[in-house]
Amino acid sequence: MAKITFIQHNGTEQTVDGQAGMTVMETAVKNMVPGIDADCGGACACATCHVYVEPGWLEKTGPRNPMEEDMLDFAFDVRDESRLSCQIKVSDVLDGLRVRVPEKQF
Amino acid sequence: MSEEVISTDAVIVGAGPCGLFAIFELGLLDIKCHVVDILDRPGGQCAELYPEKPIYDIPALPIVTGSELTHRLLDQAKPFKPEYHFNQMVTELRKLDDGKFELKTDGGIVFHAKVVVIAAGGGSFQPKKPPIPGIDAYEGQSVFYSVKKMEALRGRDILIVGGGDSALDWTLNLQPIANSLTLLHRRDDFRAAPDSVKKMRELVAAGKMQLKLGQVTGLTGDNGVLASAQVKSTDGNFNIAANTMLPFFGLTMKLGPVAEWGLNLHENLVPVDTAKFETSTQGIFAIGDINTYPGKLKLILSGFHEAALMAQEAFHHIHPGERLLFQYTTSSSSLQKKLGVA
Numbered sequence A: 001m002a003k004i005t006f007i008q009h010n011g012t013e014q015t016v017d018g019q020a021g022m023t024v025m026e027t028a029v030k031n032m033v034p035g036i037d038a039d040c041g042g043a044c045a046c047a048t049c050h051v052y053v054e055p056g057w058l059e060k061t062g063p064r065n066p067m068e069e070d071m072l073d074f075a076f077d078v079r080d081e082s083r084l085s086c087q088i089k090v091s092d093v094l095d096g097l098r099v100r101v102p103e104k105q106f
Numbered sequence B: 001m002s003e004e005v006i007s008t009d010a011v012i013v014g015a016g017p018c019g020l021f022a023i024f025e026l027g028l029l030d031i032k033c034h035v036v037d038i039l040d041r042p043g044g045q046c047a048e049l050y051p052e053k054p055i056y057d058i059p060a061l062p063i064v065t066g067s068e069l070t071h072r073l074l075d076q077a078k079p080f081k082p083e084y085h086f087n088q089m090v091t092e093l094r095k096l097d098d099g100k101f102e103l104k105t106d107g108g109i110v111f112h113a114k115v116v117v118i119a120a121g122g123g124s125f126q127p128k129k130p131p132i133p134g135i136d137a138y139e140g141q142s143v144f145y146s147v148k149k150m151e152a153l154r155g156r157d158i159l160i161v162g163g164g165d166s167a168l169d170w171t172l173n174l175q176p177i178a179n180s181l182t183l184l185h186r187r188d189d190f191r192a193a194p195d196s197v198k199k200m201r202e203l204v205a206a207g208k209m210q211l212k213l214g215q216v217t218g219l220t221g222d223n224g225v226l227a228s229a230q231v232k233s234t235d236g237n238f239n240i241a242a243n244t245m246l247p248f249f250g251l252t253m254k255l256g257p258v259a260e261w262g263l264n265l266h267e268n269l270v271p272v273d274t275a276k277f278e279t280s281t282q283g284i285f286a287i288g289d290i291n292t293y294p295g296k297l298k299l300i301l302s303g304f305h306e307a308a309l310m311a312q313e314a315f316h317h318i319h320p321g322e323r324l325l326f327q328y329t330t331s332s333s334s335l336q337k338k339l340g341v342a
């Protein structure tokens, strides 16, 4: 189990339990975290699960995969710390992970 | 715009898997269909969101991809000679005095239909609008998410944003008629077809257009007329002068016009009964992801079942008082004749 904190644009935080093997996107949707639309259900085909990984966590979440890098073209305001949350798998290493939800997915 | 009026038995709004199977079920009952979709091809979510992904829960098909399922459904519907209208959004639906329904599309097609089947899924696929502050003010005049008439953009200073096929295709199409054209993308890597990227780079090398790397953060202009776009990039911020901007950020599903057709809605879904899958308006049915009822599962197989039951009631609506004989496709020679196998 890993605690994951989602930070909304207005600063509200929500910490939920992530299960190993699930994705960060699935964890958000299961816990009804606002702002993670995930139109395509995790197929890496919509870019509406965009998050900003908080400083210090980028190394642990690992780099973007090539499909994700392509799909990020369809996200808005992409930064160095941008990831598609459906492409981050929860594991014990990510216990305490903090990600920021963009103001709007689209 | 062409003012075509098409009279038909049924119009199906949406060519996703459920709309496609409805052609088959209605066809068995001699109900002729026209099918409209805003996408440029059939398949709905299966085609747009996961063409290459395997689906494992279609009865009797242990594994099938989204695109293969679409092709199989098209094949199955073929004997009934459905007519497809792609790149068309159904914008209006209203009841006429004679009990028929009138539907209009944004491309100017008008249908008169005895029954309407709404198979609009998660809604119409629409271009994503980048949340740039104040962008609304420029829409329709300076900012366009799709190009309906190329000529309207002749002589303009055009900024195209994106790196996919739409962005590259429109770059190549519009460059010859634009006064100036800039392509802006967040990185120097493009997911578009390599051939288009190569052509674009040749135009840049020849000084016929510009390629810039960065992302739009703001727009300035006056009265809906764009003057320039502010861009943030890894090596500083800059402005691009343009009076026209075309952002291409892919598609998203929005309920869209369905909400304006006077039907009862519940949380953006259309409530139906589970015997006929009819909406709050008699003669208008809703099947697939767009409908809701107690126990609803948003699965393709549920939509198939819904299509079969809907077709029965559609028949009674078109032929009031007529008895409908229950038949199997295995053994009914009349059904087999319709399928072209007897």
Ligand SMILES: Cc1cc2nc3c(=O)[nH]c(=O)nc-3n(C[C@H](O)[C@H](O)[C@H](O)COP(=O)(O)OP(=O)(O)OC[C@H]3O[C@@H](n4cnc5c(N)ncnc54)[C@H](O)[C@@H]3O)c2cc1C
Pocket (backbone or CB within 6 Å): A039, A040, A041, A042, A043, B013, B014, B015, B016, B017, B018, B019, B020, B036, B037, B038, B039, B043, B044, B045, B046, B049, B050, B054, B055, B056, B057, B088, B089, B090, B091, B119, B120, B121, B122, B123, B124, B125, B255, B256, B257, B258, B287, B288, B289, B290, B298, B299, B300, B301, B303
């Ligand atoms: C990644 C992913 C995986 C999935 N996996 C499965 C699975 O394994 N098994 C399963 O059973 N289901 C699965 N689904 C769900 C399945 O795809 C949907 O249940 C199914 O597509 C619904 O079909 P539909 O015909 O109702 O609508 P859709 O497929 O959504 O098609 C609706 C169509 O209607 C069009 N439309 C809407 N409004 C208008 C309008 N006003 N004018 C013109 N056109 C309009 C849209 O453009 C769209 O093409 C999955 C979905 C996703 C996203």
Ligand code: FES
Pocket (backbone or CB within 6 Å): A025, A038, A039, A040, A041, A042, A043, A044, A045, A046, A047, A048, A049, A071, A084, A085, A086, A087
């Ligand atoms: S959920 Fe669609 S890309 Fe992540």
